[in-house]
Amino acid sequence: MPSPLYIRQSFRSKLFVKEGKKLAQWNGSIVRELPERDATDVEDEKRQRGLGYGTYNNISVSNNFGTKEFPKAIIIGVKKGGTRALLEFLRVHPDVRAVGAEPHFFDRFYEKGLQWYRNLMPRTLDGQITMEKTPSYFITREAPSRVFSMSRSTKLIVVVRDPDFLGLKRVVTNKHFYFNQTKGFPCLKKPEGSSRPRCLGKSKGRPHPHTPAEVLHRLRDFYRPFNMKFYQMTGQDFGWD
Numbered sequence: 688m689p690s691p692l693y694i695r696q697s698f699r700s701k702l703f704v705k706e707g708k709k710l711a712q713w714n715g716s717i718v719r720e721l722p723e724r725d726a727t728d729v730e731d732e733k734r735q736r737g738l739g740y741g742t743y744n745n746i747s748v749s750n751n752f753g754t755k756e757f758p759k760a761i762i763i764g765v766k767k768g769g770t771r772a773l774l775e776f777l778r779v780h781p782d783v784r785a786v787g788a789e790p791h792f793f794d795r796f797y798e799k800g801l802q803w804y805r806n807l808m809p810r811t812l813d814g815q816i817t818m819e820k821t822p823s824y825f826i827t828r829e830a831p832s833r834v835f836s837m838s839r840s841t842k843l844i845v846v847v848r849d850p851d852f853l854g855l856k857r858v859v860t861n862k863h864f865y866f867n868q869t870k871g872f873p874c875l876k877k878p879e880g881s882s883r884p885r886c887l888g889k890s891k892g893r894p895h896p897h898t899p900a901e902v903l904h905r906l907r908d909f910y911r912p913f914n915m916k917f918y919q920m921t922g923q924d925f926g927w928d
């Protein structure tokens with residue numbers, strides 16, 4: 688089985704940085720690549736079934752060079768764990784190329800075959816990492832063995848907290864972000880000459896209802912044993928109690 692990496696997510700820019708010259712070049716590609724909105728499951732499905740993946744503007748194909756490769760890393764979950772933010776912030780890095788929408792290959796569209804899947808991927812040059820994210824893989828029993836039969840070396844990333852992996856050079860820092868009060872989380876700053884949105888889509892940053900202390904207490908009690916199991920499995924105490 689491919690081994691999952693449990694990612695601690697704080698989104699305080701653990702993404703990593705190259706010098707100014709390179710930065711100026713890839714600022715241009717950020718403008719093209721950031722999706723205007725998040726792809727919901729329904730949108731994903733429509734796109735994959737009917738409209739043709741390759742033509743949809745969320746799919747990040749910014750050049751005709753390079754080759755389409757299977758992902759070297761897949762964000763497999765957890766749902767609502769900030770997986771979109773992680774992918775969008777990672778793909779700011781020039782060495783990361785990612786599919787904008789969720790491919791749902793290993794859960795819904797497996798019968799379409801590996802060539803179909805690879806064709807969804809953006810082209811990469813030597814040294815670039817292909818990535819995708821589909822958080823429902825985490826709750827799909829068949830997903831791990833399916834990924835394994837595609838490639839034994841693909842890294843599976845589960846967002847827990849703090850992305851800290853992949854060995855990328857330091858390119859993205861705090862200066863690329865601002866704290867958006869309305870959303871309640873960091874967004875990418877607008878590059879010069881761009882009018883494209885820099886924050887995640889409407890479905891992210893929902894207002895949450897007040898949760899009474901008693902309910903929180905009961906939820907903590909309920910999840911405690913599962914959290915303990917998880918700490919044992921990962922060898923790390925996340926201190927969620």
Ligand SMILES: Nc1ncnc2c1ncn2[C@@H]1O[C@H](COP(=O)(O)OS(=O)(=O)O)[C@@H](OP(=O)(O)O)[C@H]1O
Pocket residue numbers: 697698765766767768769770771772822872873887890891892893894
């Ligand atoms: N930068 C940053 N820091 C912390 N939290 C963030 C960040 N960006 C997004 N979010 C929150 O992540 C929630 C969405 O997670 P996902 O993108 O994994 O959702 S999905 O499963 O793909 O639908 C969603 O939470 P809710 O708004 O509570 O639904 C987002 O607000």
